[in-house]
Amino acid sequence: MFDRERIYWLAWSRVAGVGPILVDRLYQRFGNLEAAWNADTEAILSIDGVGIQSVTKIVAARAQIDPQALLAAHSIDNPYFWTRIDPDYPRLLKEIPSAPGVLYYRGNVSLAENQGNVPTVGIVGTRDLSDYGKRWARKISSLLASKGFTIVSGLAQGIDTEAHSACLEAGGRTIAVVGTGLDIVYPPRNQALAKEIAQHGLVVSEYAAGTPPDRSHFPARNRIIAGLSRVTIVIEAPVRSGALITAYQANDFGRDVYVLPGSIDSPNSLGCLGLLSRGAQPILGLDHLLELLSSIPQLGTPEQLQLFPIIEVPNPVTKSVASPPPDLAPDLQQVWLVVTCQPTSFDEIVSKSQLSTATVSGILLQLELLGLVTQLPGMRYQR
Structure with missing residues (x-):
């Protein structure tokens, strides 16, 4: 069957x-x-x-x-592909409302990664990068690779290329999400890089073999980058940038967005500054980045998460109740019952409530305003 x-x-x-x-x-x-x-x-x-x-x-x-x-x-x-009912289909990607029904792959599959037990970080940015952007893309990617993170990006010219390359040079694992069939490399100059990624990581696409580059494919593939990533980092992005699409989609999926700040005089920084004005987290240095990442929701077992344990946040004084408060609307009750007195990740709330990401986000806000739920760092919630 x-x-x-x-x-x-x-x-x-x-x-x-x-x-x-x-x-x-x-x-x-x-x-x-x-x-x-x-x-x-x-x-x-x-x-x-x-x-x-x-x-x-x-x-x-x-x-x-x-x-x-x-x-x-x-x-x-197309010998290798997952459908959304396959047990090995990437768990994080399956949680987004627009997950591709079929995902083609080439390279080395990590089942622990697919199950969400390996932390994944998306790194995206402009194709027309500056020396500043190149330097920080490589520094961040190298650092995270050395700490056991998988780097996700789009194999595009610019920031994507630097993120993939630096990760591989650091001995890390990277995933390239492409907007073509897996038998076509775009841009062509990244042929060697794509081959190396397939040897040490994974190349994935929702497009079957033989699908050529198309302008409409690249914004669509950005949702897959965001969906595969626990956190999306934007290095440099002008006001009209595909990287901003990835960031907006990550936010819609309930995932954290971090941004490398830049000069207001630089066109490449204007998109990043706009994200900061909308609540994205600024990256103030490598140590600060590691501190931010230590609070993201974790999906694996304690043994699998020794690289980056969650920072413990003191529990506020809460009143444990066994049943929903009276007069609470049914959809609010449905989400409230999923949240416990222990920190619960946003992704787990979405999964257990069986509601859409956008619906859960709105309900959690209502529950916060009612004083029934509190939000903790890293998109975690508790009663």
């Missing part, structure tokens, strides 16, 4: 106009994607967001695909 369902995750990924959010709605509506594949027009039309024009296109595209034959032919050029 599991192998059969994987076939339909792949099949739906090949239907134009059906993205990750609609796939999730299909899955929720029909219980599995095989049933969704065999559903009639009227049933698909009942799904929120699907209109007459879109359902006509979906049904026509679906009729052109034989799922079994697709898998056989597709696997020749």
Whole structure:
């Protein structure tokens, strides 16, 4: 049954106009994607967001695909991929509302990393970097690699290239998220770097082999960088920068964003300064960065987290209650029951409540205003 369902995750990924959010709605509506594949027009039309024009296109595209034959032919050029129902699909990525239904990979897989037991940090920034940006991208990436962090970036020219390269030179592990098929390297000058990353880390993409570079792919792949990362660090970014898209998406996913401050006279710093004005954490030095990272939510066992234990925050005096306060709205009760008297990570609250990231974020704010929940450093909450 599991192998059969994987076939339909792949099949739906090949239907134009059906993205990750609609796939999730299909899955929720029909219980599995095989049933969704065999559903009639009227049933698909009942799904929120699907209109007459879109359902006509979906049904026509679906009729052109034989799922079994697709898998056989597709696997020749794309032998390695995860679907969202695969147990090895990256846990952090699965938590975001727009997680790709199919994720292709090449390189060395770390199951501990996929399970969220290895800390991952995204490093992004402008392609037109300054000496200052290059120097700090390399310093930060080298430091974190030496401390056991996996560096996630986008293999683009500029900050991405420096982050990947410095990580590898420090003997660390890095993940490149690309906006092409895995058989195409963009920019072409990073051919050697991509090969080295595949030898010592992982290259991933939501696009099948043979997919060329396209302007629309790169903003889309930025959500995967943010989704794979516990924290996103922006080194340099002008006001119009793909790195800012990554930062905004990380924030939407409930992940922390750190920013390297720069001069107000530098165009490359204006996007970073804008992020700081919106509440991103400034990086005031390497020691300060390590202090910030020590408070991020952890997902592994204590033995797996010895490199960076969580800084213990004294618990405020709280009143433990066994049932929700009276007159609390049902959705607020649902989230409140997940939060305990011990620090609970935002990601765990989202997972256990089975609500969207945006919904949980809004509810937690309401619970804070009611005095029922308090936020701790590192996006952790407790009653």
